[in-house]
Amino acid sequence: MPRTVTAYSNPLVKRVQGLRDKRHRREEGLFLAEGLRILTEARETGRVPVYLFYAAASARHPLVLALVEAVEARGGEAIETIPDILSKLSGKDNPQAVVGVFETFETALTALDRHAAPIWLVAERLRDPGNLGTILRTGDAVGAGGLILVDECVDPFSTEAVRASMGALFTVPIARAPWSEFLAWLRGGAGQLVGLSLQTEQGYRAARYDAPTFLLTGNEAQGLPAGYERECDLLVKLPMLGKADSLNAAVATAVMAYEVLAQHRK
Amino acid sequence: MPRTVTAYSNPLVKRVQGLRDKRHRREEGLFLAEGLRILTEARETGRVPVYLFYAAASARHPLVLALVEAVEARGGEAIETIPDILSKLSGKDNPQAVVGVFETFETALTALDRHAAPIWLVAERLRDPGNLGTILRTGDAVGAGGLILVDECVDPFSTEAVRASMGALFTVPIARAPWSEFLAWLRGGAGQLVGLSLQTEQGYRAARYDAPTFLLTGNEAQGLPAGYERECDLLVKLPMLGKADSLNAAVATAVMAYEVLAQHRK
Numbered sequence: 382m383p384r385t386v387t388a389y390s391n392p393l394v395k396r397v398q399g400l401r402d403k404r405h406r407r408e409e410g411l412f413l414a415e416g417l418r419i420l421t422e423a424r425e426t427g428r429v430p431v432y433l434f435y436a437a438a439s440a441r442h443p444l445v446l447a448l449v450e451a452v453e454a455r456g457g458e459a460i461e462t463i464p465d466i467l468s469k470l471s472g473k474d475n476p477q478a479v480v481g482v483f484e485t486f487e488t489a490l491t492a493l494d495r496h497a498a499p500i501w502l503v504a505e506r507l508r509d510p511g512n513l514g515t516i517l518r519t520g521d522a523v524g525a526g527g528l529i530l531v532d533e534c535v536d537p538f539s540t541e542a543v544r545a546s547m548g549a550l551f552t553v554p555i556a557r558a559p560w561s562e563f564l565a566w567l568r569g570g571a572g573q574l575v576g577l578s579l580q581t582e583q584g585y586r587a588a589r590y591d592a593p594t595f596l597l598t599g600n601e602a603q604g605l606p607a608g609y610e611r612e613c614d615l616l617v618k619l620p621m622l623g624k625a626d627s628l629n630a631a632v633a634t635a636v637m638a639y640e641v642l643a644q645h646r647k
Numbered sequence: 648m649p650r651t652v653t654a655y656s657n658p659l660v661k662r663v664q665g666l667r668d669k670r671h672r673r674e675e676g677l678f679l680a681e682g683l684r685i686l687t688e689a690r691e692t693g694r695v696p697v698y699l700f701y702a703a704a705s706a707r708h709p710l711v712l713a714l715v716e717a718v719e720a721r722g723g724e725a726i727e728t729i730p731d732i733l734s735k736l737s738g739k740d741n742p743q744a745v746v747g748v749f750e751t752f753e754t755a756l757t758a759l760d761r762h763a764a765p766i767w768l769v770a771e772r773l774r775d776p777g778n779l780g781t782i783l784r785t786g787d788a789v790g791a792g793g794l795i796l797v798d799e800c801v802d803p804f805s806t807e808a809v810r811a812s813m814g815a816l817f818t819v820p821i822a823r824a825p826w827s828e829f830l831a832w833l834r835g836g837a838g839q840l841v842g843l844s845l846q847t848e849q850g851y852r853a854a855r856y857d858a859p860t861f862l863l864t865g866n867e868a869q870g871l872p873a874g875y876e877r878e879c880d881l882l883v884k885l886p887m888l889g890k891a892d893s894l895n896a897a898v899a900t901a902v903m904a905y906e907v908l909a910q911h912r913k
Contacts, residue, residue, distance in 0.1 A: 422890060426890075515898060518891060518894065519895070519898055520889075521888075521889030521890060521891045522885070522891060522894055523889075545895070547893075548891060549890075552891075553889075619788070620788070620908065620912075622787075622788060622908075623786075623788050623815070624691075624692075624814065624815075625784060625787045625788060625818075629781045629785070629811070629813075631895070631898060632784075632897060635901060635902055639885065639886075639902045640905075643852050
C-alpha cells in the first residue's frame with residue numbers, strides 16, 4: 382500500500398534529493414531516473430526502483446500502476462506525492478509524473494562477450510554527463526554491445542547523464558576500467574581498436590572496419606593521449622571544413638558508429 | 648584605458664548577469680559569450696564585444712591584449728575584473744579568462760545565397776539550447792551554408808547554446824522564419840528538402856542527395872509535423888537497432904549531414 386508524502390522536510394525526500402550529488406550516489410549506491418517511459422523501459426529490462434515517487438494525479442495511469450506493482454513485488458516502496466516534491470527531487474521545473482530511485486549497477490569488463498555485438502563504444506576521460514548519456518543513446522540505436530568508460534570519466538548515474546540517455550542507461554551495458562586493464566582485455570581476443578583522431582590523414586569513410594569494432598573517443602577538450610593513439614589498430618578522422626577543429630564528442634562518436642554500422646551491414 | 652570593476656553591486660555587472668535571461672537578451676539586443684578561443688574566433692569573423700570582461704591575471708595574454716585593442720577601437724569598453732565576477736557573469740564555477748557581451752545578430756532568410764553551400768541545416772521547433780549549439784558546431788564542420796530555425800525555436804543566443812556551439816555561432820549564419828515563409832523561400836529556387844522521419848522505410852544511406860540539400864530536423868520530443876513531412880522532397884530514416892525509437896536531435900542531424908557531405912564529395 383503506497384504511503385503519501387507531502388512534506389519537503391520528509392527525511393526520504395531529503396535523502397533522495399541528495400542523490401543529485403555524486404558523493405551521495407556513491408555512498409548510497411543509488412541514483413535517480415525520471416519519466417514514465419524511461420522507468421517502464423527499465424522495468425522491461427528487469428530494473429525496478431527501490432523507491433518510486435509518483436504524482437497523485439497520475440496514480441491511475443496504467444503504466445504507473447504497473448510500476449507500483451513491480452516495486453512492491455520486489456520489496457521496494459511506492460510513494461504518492463505532489464508535483465512540487467517531484468520538482469525538488471528531479472531539479473526540474475516541470476517534473477515528470479514519476480521519479481525512481483534505483484540501485485547503481487555495472488558490468489565487469491571481463492563479463493562482456495565481445496562477440497555479442499559488432500560495435501562497441503569506448504570513451505576515455507569523458508567529462509560531460511550529457512555527452513555520456515547521448516553516447517549511450519546512440520549505442521542503443523546502433524546495437525552496440527556496450528560502453529566501456531576508460532580512466533576517470535563522468536559518473537554515468539548523474540541525473541543529467543541518465544536524462545540524456547533516454548533510457549539507454551538501462552539497455553546498454555557499461556563497464557569501467559583503467560586504460561591498461563582495458564587494453565589487456567581487448568588484446569586477449571579479437572577486436573579492431575579504432576581511434577578518432579586529428580593526427581591522421583586517414584578519412585573515416587575510406588577506412589575498413591572489422592567486427593568487433595571498438596570505437597575509441599577521447600576527452601572533449603584534449604582528445605586521446607598520444608600513447609593511447611599508438612595502441613590503436615587504426616586512427617581515422619572526420620572531415621572538418623569550417624573554422625572549428627573538432628566536433629562535439631557525442632556527435633563524432635555517432636557519425637563514426639553509423640559509418641561502422643553501414644559497413645558491417647553491407 | 649580599461650577600467651577595473653571588483654564589486655558585485657556594480658550596475659554593469661548586474662546588467663550583464665541578466666543576459667543569461669532570455670527576456671533581458673531580447674530587450675537589450677545583447678548576449679554573452681565566453682572564452683579566449685571563442686572570442687578570438689568572433690573577432691576574426693568581425694564580431695567584437697561591446698563590453699569585454701577579463702581577469703586581471705590574464706591582462707597580458709596576447710589574445711586578451713588583441714581583444715582589448717579591438718574592443719576599444721570599436722568604441723566598446725574593456726573591463727578588468729576578478730575571477731569571482733567572471734564566475735557570476737558566466738554562471739560557471741571555473742570561469743574562462745574572458746567574457747564578452749555582443750550585440751545579437753541575425754541573417755534574413757532572403758539574404759541567404761542557397762548556391763553558396765551544398766548543405767543547409769534546418770531545425771524546426773528545436774527546444775534544447777545544447778542541441779542548437781551542437782548543430783551549429785556540426786554545421787561549421789560540414790561546411791553548411793547556414794542554420795535556418797523554423798517556427799518557435801530556443802534562442803540561439805542563450806548562454807548554453809553559445810557555449811555548445813564552440814564559436815560556430817559566429818561562423819554559421821542563422822536565419823529564423825515561420826514554416827510558410829521558409830517553404831515559400833525554398834520553393835523559389837533550387838533545393839532538395841530532406842526530412843528526418845520515423846514514418847518512412849527509406850534508409851538514409853540508400854537515398855541520393857542533390858545539392859543544395861536542406862536537411863530538416865524536427866522537435867526533440869515530437870519530430871516533424873505530418874504536414875511538414877508531406878512538403879519534403881524526401882523522407883529518410885536512420886537505422887534504430889535497439890529499444891529506443893529515436894536519436895538525440897543534434898546526433899541525428901550530424902549523422903545525416905556527414906552522409907550528405909560524403910555523397911556530395913564523391
